[in-house]
Amino acid sequence: xxxxxxxxxxxxxxxxxxxxxxxxxxxxxxxxxxxxxxxxxxxxxxxxxxxxxxxxxxxxxxxxxxxxxxxxxxxxxxxxxxxxxxxxxxxxxxxxxxxxxxxxxxxxxxxxxxxxxxxxxxxxxxxxxxxxxxxxxxxxxxxxxxxxxxxxxxxxxxxxxxxxxxxxxxxxxxxxxxxxxxxxxxxxxxxxxxxxxxxxxxxxxxxxxxxxxxxxxxxxxxxxxxxxxxxxxxxxxxxxxxxxxxxxxxxxxxxxxxx
Numbered sequence: 614x615x616x617x618x619x620x621x622x623x624x625x626x627x628x629x630x631x632x633x634x635x636x637x638x639x640x641x642x643x644x645x646x647x648x649x650x651x652x653x654x655x656x657x658x659x660x661x662x663x664x665x666x667x668x669x670x671x672x673x674x675x676x677x678x679x680x681x682x683x684x685x686x687x688x689x690x691x692x693x694x695x696x697x698x699x700x701x702x703x704x705x706x707x708x709x710x711x712x713x714x715x716x717x718x719x720x721x722x723x724x725x726x727x728x729x730x731x732x733x734x735x736x737x738x739x740x741x742x743x744x745x746x747x748x749x750x751x752x753x754x755x756x757x758x759x760x761x762x763x764x765x766x767x768x769x770x771x772x773x774x775x776x777x778x779x780x781x782x783x784x785x786x787x788x789x790x791x792x793x794x795x796x797x798x799x800x801x802x803x804x805x806x807x808x809x810x811x812x813x814x815x816x817x818x819x820x821x822x823x824x825x826x827x828x829x830x831x832x833x834x835x836x837x838x839x840x841x842x843x844x845x846x847x848x849x850x851x852x853x854x855x856x857x858x859x860x861x862x863x864x865x866x867x868x869x870x871x872x
Contacts (some may be wrong), residue, residue: 631672632687636680643671645684653679710789711743715765718759728765731790731821735773738792745779745786758786772796 620835631637643659646666654662663670663684671690674681713727715768734741743765745758749777768791777789799801 631675633663634671635677636660636670636672636682638680640679641682642677642679644673644681646684659684665710706738710742710855711739712744714746715752715761716746716748717754717761719761726767729766732769732772734768735790735792736796738796740776740792741773741790743788745783748750752784754802755786762786762788765804766790 638656640653641645641656643654643662643734644666645651645662651662659682660670666684668684669687671683673683674678701866713731713734715724715727719727731741731743743762745761747755747758748807750756759779766773766775770793771789772793772795774793775788776791777787779788781784810854
C-alpha cells in the first residue's frame with residue numbers, strides 16, 4: 614500500500630512589501646527615481662509616474678501618514694538587500710560557549726590537562742564555562758571551588774577575562790571566561806605560539822646535536838697522547854737499540870783483551 618503523501622498546509626511565504634497595485638491607500642508621498650521628493654500625490658498618479666519610467670512603485674515607509682513610496686527597480690533592490698544581509702552574516706563573529714568540568718579535589722595532572730583545554734578554547738576565541746561539581750559533603754566547603762576558579766583565572770589572565778564571577782547553583786559552581794582583547798585582536802594567536810614553541814624546541818635539539826657531533830669528532834686526548842708521545846711504544850723500541858750498542862762495545866773490548 615503506498616504511503617500517503619504529506620502536504621505542507623502552511624501558507625507560502627509572501628513578500629510583505631506592497632508594490633504597484635498592492636498599494637491601496639488613496640494618497641502617498643512620492644520619491645522619484647533620482648531620490649528627490651516629488652510630494653504628496655494620488656496613488657494612481659504615482660503608479661502612472663512609475664510606469665512611464667518602466668520601474669516599480671514600492672512602499673518604503675508604510676507606517677507614515679501618508680505612506681512613503683519610491684520609484685525603483687524592485688528586483689534589483691531585493692537583490693542588493695540580499696547581498697547586504699549575506700555580507701553582514703559573513704562578517705558577523707560567532708561566539709561558541711564551551712564547558713569544562715572540574716572537581717574540588719582534582720589532581721595536579723588533571724588540572725594541567727583541563728587548563729590546557731581551556732587555554733586552547735580561549736585562543737580559538739570561544740567562551741568557556743567552568744563548572745565545579747560538588748559531591749556529598751563537599752558542598753559544605755564552597756571556598757575550595759572559589760579558590761580553584763580564582764587560581765585558574767589568574768593563570769589564564771593573559772588570554773582570558775572573567776565575564777561572569779563564580780556563582781554557586783545547588784551542587785555546581787560556575788564561572789564564565791571570555792577571550793581577552795589581545796586574543797580578539799590576534800596578538801595571542803595560537804598558531805604563532807605553537808610555531809614559537811616548535812622553533813625553541815628545534816633550536817635546543819639542534820644545539821644538543823651540534824654538541825654531540827663536536828664531541829664525537831674530537832679525538833680522545835688520552836689516546837692521542839698515548840700514541841704520539843715518545844713515552845709509549847717509542848721508548849720501548851729505543852731501549853733495545855741502546856742495549857745492543859752497549860753490548861757491542863763490551864764485545865769489542867773483550868775481543869781486544871783476548872787479542
